Amino acid sequence: MAEYQTHEHDVLVIGAGGAGLRAAIEASAAGVSVGLICKSLLGKAHTVMAEGGVAAALANVDERDGWQVHFADTMRGGQYVNNWRMAELHAKEAPGGVHELEAWGALFDRTSDGRILQRHFGGHKYPRLAHVGDRTGLEMIRTLQDHAIHRGITVYMEHTILTLLEDGERVVGAFGYDSERGFFHLFHARAVVLTTGGIGRAYKITSNSWEYTGDGQALAYHAGAELVDMEFVQFHPTGMVWPPSVCGILVTEGVRGEGGVLRNKEGRRFMFDDIPELYRQQTADSEEEGWRYTQGDRDARRPPELLTRDHVARCIVREIKAGRGSPHGGVYLDISWIKGKLPSAAERIKKKLPSMYHQFKQLADIDITAEPMEVGPTTHYMMGGVRVDAESQMSTTPGLFAAGECAAGLHGANRLGGNSLSDLLVFGKRAGAYAARFATAHGFGQVRTDQVETAARRALAAFDGDGRPGGAESPYRVQHDLQELMQNRVGIVRREDEMVHARDGIARLRERATRVRVEGNRQYNAGWHTALVLDNLLTVSEAITCAALERRESRGAHFREDHPGKDASAGAFNLVVRKGPDDEMQVRRQPIPEMRPDLKRIVEEMK
Template identity: 70%
Template sequence: MDFQVHEHDVIVIGAGGAGLRAAIEASAAGVSVGLVCKSLLGKAHTVMAEGGIAAALANVDNRDNWKVHFADTMRGGQYVNNWRMAQLHAMEAPDRVRELEAWGAVFDRTPDGKILQRNFGGHKYPRLAHVGDRTGLELIRTLQDHGIHKGIQVYMERTVVRLLLDAGRVSGALAYDRERGRFTVFKAKAVILACGGIGKAYKITSNSWECTGDGHTLAYDAGAEWIDMEFVQFHPTGMIWPPSVRGILVTEGVRGEGGVLRNKEGKRFMFGDIPDSYKPQTAKDEEEGFNYVLGDKNANRPPELLTRDHVARCIVREAREGRGSPHGGVFLELQTFAEWYGKKKPGFKAEEHWKKKLPSMYHQFKELGGLDITKEPMEVGPTTHYMMGGVRVDSDTQMSRVPGLFACGECAAGINGANRLGGNSLSDLLVLGKLAGEHAAKFVKAHPAVNTPNDQIEDAAKWALAPFDRPPAENPYQVMHDLQDMMQDLVGIVRKEDEMVRALDGLEKLKARAARCHVAGHREYNPGWHTAIDLHNLLAVSEGITRAAILRKESRGAQFRDDYPTKNTREFGRVNTIQWKAADGSMQIKLEPIAPMPQELKDAIAAEGGGKLPEELV
């Protein structure tokens, strides 16, 4: 077979926020960097991030600092996070945000000309640096425009199908290009995976076609481990009507700016369900919540800004118990806040205010939903949004257990534990992406060259082309739809053992069908073929999620088990699920204890918990 060959010191796979930041850092260290991405540069899923970047800049509330951000992140993750990653993240996020400004980002400003910060779920103080509700676009464009002048070679619209190994060390990757379907061998001493999430394993998702668990599966197939795969974040507010937009994200910023959730009876149901661990930080009434939105330092946050896992479950409960909106969600409205604020501040122009604060939400609902959010309530419901689980990496270097293989961003895991706070993913991309780039460059300088074995290249290419040679049997689109339906129904927001065991059985059947997928046409820009290849990744991560969710027999963060509806900290509060591929190709799983937390960090958490430590840390 014919292969194009490109050689670099470091190959970064994925050009969202994490991949770009990693590439910039590696390149700055003086090594040659190739950046391989599935789409055009600047189109990655990072553009969809809306609300902001969490960093304890303390521009709006000077009581904020990294320790409070760390404690918030750990509480949000229900204490099964990798505490070292959470610490590094909280400490370095402010520098990463300031650096963006030096690279051309233009954030919204405070009245005294500093970077403005907004409220978000689970964050004690206003902490999210933002640009209206299009912060992700600002972040990716800033990194892109900075990165193109830094000598990084970009390979657009190429999908990696397999990592290459030389005696257990990573040595490159095999990819195909969308335009012609030709294969490219990337030779490298180090590979950084920054491939994003797995949302396409589910029917209702805010994720694009790209989010098929590529990084997860490339690492798994190469011998790396997974951690925390049971924790899939269902964002509480996705659009649900009309059907064609179902799943598209409605930013948490809507609630951060005063948006209120109501059921069909008009009741503001979140006030009726505030977890004990959050009671001291939650408003006691509407007045206090709105004062918090306006920046009153003595007020606590409204219950709509509880963590995403909790708000999503409350919405599901309202809908299941018959109090939902006409299309199976609940209402999210801006009118109550506007009316309250209008009384306080004569001359307040609601329409102008919302268009300025939430421009892309206004546009999105107006164009796609035919609805004016400044005047009418939105209908919202949970949507698969973010994968907390992924490639297990070292907290200080982002390297997996495969030498030379690094991971960062959504496909790596550890920092978020059982639930990610909004705003922490953009900061995670920057902080841990930089770390991955820095250490990949160091690795390259310290290690000799490697080979890309021909038999692996031939084998991977043959595997990728197999769907063309099969007789017409299964349509890859249909297999993908059936997988998404099944995961949505059986391993979704509310989980039960018997349903998940059925899902494992279903996955075996889907794997067999995937192996019979046939593709028509040629290799040039053929989405049917691409779907057939992506299926391998989606099936692997779906199995990972299901097996980990079965093993964790408790409810914690994003994992809600109907058959084990409470936390079981004694058995599961101090462990992570770890998965890997055995020599025979089967998926293995175990529970592993979390390393003890240093006293300094425990003190930071206790300081935020009224002097008390949570059960998990005692």
């Protein structure tokens, strides 16, 4: 019999980044008891890394903005496979979410008349991102954290969930362990909200921290819930490429929003060479017009550097592959050139992009006010995830909700910058509210002890891996090999044969994962932890690969070298991944429901 401590909450929120904190606050406001689980310490989640801003059509800087424009931008960015109802709710409710944060103490930069200032960002027609310099995410998570700690929420820091507990169809809790002692914990709950973020650690080059191992997606999958859009992984165009130890660390899109330009080694602004049809009307004809746009000229159109992330990332890959890249395998991102345009350029860069200045100075010995940066694509964000109902954020498994990055639908084939922070506010709040409502209407279900026993036994298996056929494996090694495989075979540019190879490779890694052996005891054991999340990484990697194989076209972040064009018929469905009766992974096409006529009109008008 496994030993564990039992905790009981009406609503259990798994993941304490922005979405989790927002959900927990909302659920506790509904008067139910809330438990909040963080894999790290509170306030350290990936939300702190968000730099550019939170997208909301406040129309403070340009009164032509409104929810309709934000909605149309989000749909266009997502190449129309988004859940349009989510995109509508998001565009309508994001301004309220930002104002709520201000009421809880967040301080955004201001306009001259004292309202919230907004900045330009890729794919957004008008300046739309409320921001605080380039550390908006920190401001948001700290505000949510400082608000949440006074709301009677029980916070479990440095706890990791291993499995969701099911009672028939329904999810009734979760089972996991704490890092500090390695003890097991059973969380019995009426409703569970997954807010675990992304999957970046499935790839070698990523802006994500160790936490982003697809836990929520994998937990939901194993609990019978459906995943959707798993083929859409966002590679942010600008990550650091040098020195090697910082490879993948994010360079905010805000650099380009403030006038930064991309050049190849010949000094050419290569982004002007390929402007997609969908955006031709909205893109500047000349470098001069692009510059005027970044400086707030309302009649100017955006420079091509501010096209959507999927497109910019592919253009960068094209330059590198053609041999026009920088010495360390990237391209140049230059903000220092604005010296010729503005008298106090250096001061302005430091004021607008302080953490970028700091990051390059400290980690790469580069002064971005004086010289260009070297950048290349980095795995950044998962558009796909748990398939949820737009209004309630409930998954296809009753009692199980998801929000933020680990849920899917809002962003379609490609997310616009700034839409993740608004996503977590809008849908974190909804998930919390509807989970509380579910908890009020349902009792605590029955926990099956056999499920708990199995989970505990599996978790401890890695400690007695001696004498297994094939010899012991290091968890770090298996994780590393998976990252290499996904990076090289299911990355920015994809091909059928390579992905078939990847699928076979994942199966082999799965076998190796059963032979993983860890040393030491259960207390704060990084090796054990790495071993325990391998299954999650393998599950999401397999889901990404299977869905990417099935989508035989190129759309948004999913680019198929063997099917380079967009296929209108493929724009009519999403790909749904679920666990079959024999534990095999199934992929099916889910037709996208017809868009409401009023929304269709908006999309047409804004085209």
